Amino acid sequence: MDKTEKFQSTCCYCGVGCGVVVQKQPNGQLTLTGDAEHPSNKGMLCSKGMNLHYTVMDQTDRILYPRMRYSRASPLQRVSWDEALERAAAVFATLIRQHGPDSVAFYVSGQCLTEEYYLVNKLIKGFIGSNNIDTNSRLCMSSAVVGYKLSLGEDSVPVCYDDIEVADVFLVTGANPAWCHPILWRRIEARKAANPHVKIICVDPRKTDTARSADLHLPISPGTDVLFNHALAKALIENGSIDHDFIQQHTDGFEDLLSLIDDICIQEAAITCGLPEEDIRQAAQWIGQAKGFLSLWTMGLNQSVIGVNKNLSLINLHLITGRIGSPGNGPFSLTGQPNAMGGRETGGLANILPAHRDVTNPAHRSHMEAFWQTPVPISEKPGLTATEIFEALDEGKLKALWIINTNPMVSMPDINRVEKAMGKAKFVVVQDISERADTVAHADLVLPAAGWLEKEGTMTNAERRITYLPKVMEAPGEALPDVEIIWKFAQKMGFKEAFSYTKAEDVYLEYARCTANTNIDITGVNYELLQRKRSIQWPSPKNHPAENGGTQRLFEDHQFFTNTKRAKIHAPPIYNESEKTDSEFPLVLTTGRIRDQWHTMTKTGRVSRLTRHIPKPVVQIHPADAEARNIQDGDLVVVQGRRGQVRLKAECSEDLRQGVCFLPMHWGKIAGLADTRANNLTNALVDPRSKEPDFKYTAVQVSRY
Numbered sequence: 193m194d195k196t197e198k199f200q201s202t203c204c205y206c207g208v209g210c211g212v213v214v215q216k217q218p219n220g221q222l223t224l225t226g227d228a229e230h231p232s233n234k235g236m237l238c239s240k241g242m243n244l245h246y247t248v249m250d251q252t253d254r255i256l257y258p259r260m261r262y263s264r265a266s267p268l269q270r271v272s273w274d275e276a277l278e279r280a281a282a283v284f285a286t287l288i289r290q291h292g293p294d295s296v297a298f299y300v301s302g303q304c305l306t307e308e309y310y311l312v313n314k315l316i317k318g319f320i321g322s323n324n325i326d327t328n329s330r331l332c333m334s335s336a337v338v339g340y341k342l343s344l345g346e347d348s349v350p351v352c353y354d355d356i357e358v359a360d361v362f363l364v365t366g367a368n369p370a371w372c373h374p375i376l377w378r379r380i381e382a383r384k385a386a387n388p389h390v391k392i393i394c395v396d397p398r399k400t401d402t403a404r405s406a407d408l409h410l411p412i413s414p415g416t417d418v419l420f421n422h423a424l425a426k427a428l429i430e431n432g433s434i435d436h437d438f439i440q441q442h443t444d445g446f447e448d449l450l451s452l453i454d455d456i457c458i459q460e461a462a463i464t465c466g467l468p469e470e471d472i473r474q475a476a477q478w479i480g481q482a483k484g485f486l487s488l489w490t491m492g493l494n495q496s497v498i499g500v501n502k503n504l505s506l507i508n509l510h511l512i513t514g515r516i517g518s519p520g521n522g523p524f525s526l527t528g529q530p531n532a533m534g535g536r537e538t539g540g541l542a543n544i545l546p547a548h549r550d551v552t553n554p555a556h557r558s559h560m561e562a563f564w565q566t567p568v569p570i571s572e573k574p575g576l577t578a579t580e581i582f583e584a585l586d587e588g589k590l591k592a593l594w595i596i597n598t599n600p601m602v603s604m605p606d607i608n609r610v611e612k613a614m615g616k617a618k619f620v621v622v623q624d625i626s627e628r629a630d631t632v633a634h635a636d637l638v639l640p641a642a643g644w645l646e647k648e649g650t651m652t653n654a655e656r657r658i659t660y661l662p663k664v665m666e667a668p669g670e671a672l673p674d675v676e677i678i679w680k681f682a683q684k685m686g687f688k689e690a691f692s693y694t695k696a697e698d699v700y701l702e703y704a705r706c707t708a709n710t711n712i713d714i715t716g717v718n719y720e721l722l723q724r725k726r727s728i729q730w731p732s733p734k735n736h737p738a739e740n741g742g743t744q745r746l747f748e749d750h751q752f753f754t755n756t757k758r759a760k761i762h763a764p765p766i767y768n769e770s771e772k773t774d775s776e777f778p779l780v781l782t783t784g785r786i787r788d789q790w791h792t793m794t795k796t797g798r799v800s801r802l803t804r805h806i807p808k809p810v811v812q813i814h815p816a817d818a819e820a821r822n823i824q825d826g827d828l829v830v831v832q833g834r835r836g837q838v839r840l841k842a843e844c845s846e847d848l849r850q851g852v853c854f855l856p857m858h859w860g861k862i863a864g865l866a867d868t869r870a871n872n873l874t875n876a877l878v879d880p881r882s883k884e885p886d887f888k889y890t891a892v893q894v895s896r897y
C-alpha cells in the first residue's frame with residue numbers, strides 16, 4: 193500500500209451511532225474525523241469519538257493468543273486455536289451430557305456486531321437447546337424494551353433523529369445526553385438556538401450539564417417518576433391538552449388510567465416528588481401547546497426495580513396527546529450501546545428469538561426451528577437473564593459461562609456476590625480484546641478477539657439505522673473476528689453444516705432472510721446497498737424503497753404492532769419497590785456515567801486526553817449532607833451500603849438533591865489503590881418484567897474515613 197486509504201465506519205461507543213471517516217496512512221497510522229455524509233451526526237463527533245483511533249493504534253493491552261489452564265491453581269498458558277476450541281467444545285459437551293443444556297450460558301454485549309449476536313443465539317438456542325444467553329443490554333435497555341412491547345406491541349423506537357429538528361418541547365427524563373449522547377444533544381441545542389420558543393424540560397435529581405441548559409429543571413426525588421408522569425398526565429387532562437379522537441380511534445386502556453389518576457392530587461404529588469407544583473403545571477402547559485413533543489430517556493428510568501412502570505407512564509403522555517407517529521413527536525429511548533438495538537433484533541436476550549420473535553410463542557419457535565433446521569427443539573423456557581446467570585453460578589445450577597466483549601466483574605450489580613459466583617464456575621471462557629478487562633482474571637480459557645476496524649459487520653443505532661463497518665486493518669497476534677470464533681466453536685461442537693460460513697456477510701444474509709414478513713423486515717438490505725447508501729433504517733423489506741434510506745418513522749398510519757393495531761395505555765402503580773433507606777443507611781446512591789469515559793474504561797481509560805477530564809472517581813454529596821457528617825470537600829470518606837463499601841474522596845456539590853449522592857460507574861479495582869467499584873454497593877434487585885437492575889437507588893451512609 194503506497195497511498196492513504198479512506199474508510200467510512202461507525203463509532204463503537206454509544207447508541208447515537210455517529211459516522212466516522214478513518215484514513216489509513218501508508219505507514220499504518222490512522223486519522224479519524226466525523227463523517228459529514230452520515231445522517232446521524234452530519235460530521236460531528238464528541239470527545240470519545242474524536243479519540244477513538246488512539247484506542248486502536250495503542251495495542252499494548254491486547255490479548256494476542258488463546259490461553260488456557262486445566263486447573264485454577266495453574267497459570268494460563270498459550271495454546272493453539274485448535275486446542276482452545278477443542279477443549280471448550282469437549283467441556284461444553286460433557287457438561288451438557290451430564291447436567292443438561294441449561295448448565296451452560298453465554299453472556300454477550302451491546303458492543304457485539306449484529307452478525308456475532310445472531311450467530312451465538314443460533315448456536316445456543318437452536319443447536320445446544322438452551323435459551324441461556326443474555327447481554328449487558330439487559331442492564332441498559334430492557335425496561336424500555338418491555339415498555340414499548342406493552343404499549344406499542346413491539347420493541348420499536350418510533351422516532352428518528354430528524355424529529356429533533358421539528359420538535360418544540362423536549363422532555364429529557366432520567367438522562368444526561370449532554371454527556372452521554374453528546375451529538376444528539378448538540379442537535380437539540382442547535383434546534384433551540386435557532387428557535388428560542390423551543391423548550392427543554394429536564395427531570396433529574398442531579399443538576400447535570402443537560403439540566404443546566406434546560407428551560408426547566410425538575411430535580412425529582414429518586415423513585416417517584418411514575419407519580420410525576422401521572423401528575424403530568426392529570427395536568428394535561430385538566431388543561432384540555434389531550435386528543436380524544438386519537439385516544440378513541442387508536443388506543444385502549446384510557447379509562448383505567450383515568451380512574452387511577454383520579455385519586456392523584458397534583459399538589460400532593462408535587463410534594464412527594466420534591467418539586468414545586470407550578471413547575472409540573474408549567475411542564476404540562478408546554479407539552480400541551482407543543483406541535484412537536486419528544487421525550488428522551490435513559491437509565492434514570494430504565495435501571496430501576498419499577499423501570500417498566502416508569503416507561504409505561506412516560507409513553508402514556510404521547511398516547512393521550514396523540515403525539516406519536518408524526519414529525520417531531522414520539523417517545524425516544526436513547527440507546528446506551530452502539531449495537532444494543534441490533535442485538536435485540538437478532539434475539540440477543542434470554543427471552544427472545546431473531547426478528548423480535550418470542551421464545552414462549554410456539555409458532556415463533558416452530559418458525560425458527562424450521563429456518564435453522566435445528567437438531568433439537570428450541571426450549572420454551574426463557575433463559576437466564578444477566579443477574580440470574582450469576583445467581584445460577586452461585587447456586588451451582590450453571591456450570592459453564594462464555595463471556596463475549598463485556599466486563600461483568602465491574603459492571604454487574606452486587607459485584608462481590610458476582611465475584612464469589614465466578615469462583616464456583618466449572619469453566620469460564622472470556623473472549624475479549626483487552627487484558628485490562630477485570631474479568632480475564634477469572635477465565636479458564638481466554639480467547640483473543642478482533643476489535644473495531646479489524647473485522648466487518650453491521651450495527652443498528654438508536655434510530656433503527658443499520659450501518660456497515662468495514663475491516664480496515666489486520667487484528668494483532670492471532671486475534672479472530674468474534675463471528676469466526678463462534679462458527680469455529682460450533683463446528684467443533686459437531687454442528688458443521690449449519691455453521692459452515694466463510695465470511696460475515698453469509699451470516700448477515702441469513703439473519704436478514706429470517707426477518708422476512710416481520711415488523712423489522714430487512715430483506716431489502718445487503719452489504720452492497722449499505723456500502724453504497726451508507727445506512728438504512730429498518731424496516732426495509734424487499735421491494736421497499738430502501739434506496740431512499742428505509743423507514744424514517746414508525747406508526748405514521750397510527751397502526752401499532754399490537755394484535756388489535758391499537759396502542760395500549762397502561763395504569764401502572766406509583767409505588768417504588770427499591771430497598772429502603774433507614775437510620776443506618778439514610779442516603780440514596782445513584783450511579784452513572786461521566787463525560788469522557790466509556791463503560792469499564794478498558795478503551796477510554798488508556799487515552800490521556802480522556803482521563804484528564806475526571807482522572808479519579810469521587811463520591812458527590814450535597815453540602816448539607818456533608819456538613820451533617822463533618823465532611824469537607826476533598827476528604828477521604830467511606831460509602832457504606834448493605835452489601836459492601838468503597839473508600840474514596842468526597843466532592844461537595846449543590847448539583848445534587850439533598851439526600852442523594854452519586855458515584856461514577858466506570859472504575860474497577862485500580863491497581864495498588866482502594867477498590868472503588870460502584871457496584872460494591874448496588875444490589876441485584878430487578879424489575880420483575882424487564883429483569884433490569886435497580887442501579888439508580890441504593891441505600892448508603894457516607895462517613896469520614
Ligand code: SF4
Nearest residue numbers: 203205206210238241
Ligand atoms: Fe461516538 Fe456516541 Fe460520541 Fe457519537 S455521540 S461520537 S456515537 S460516543
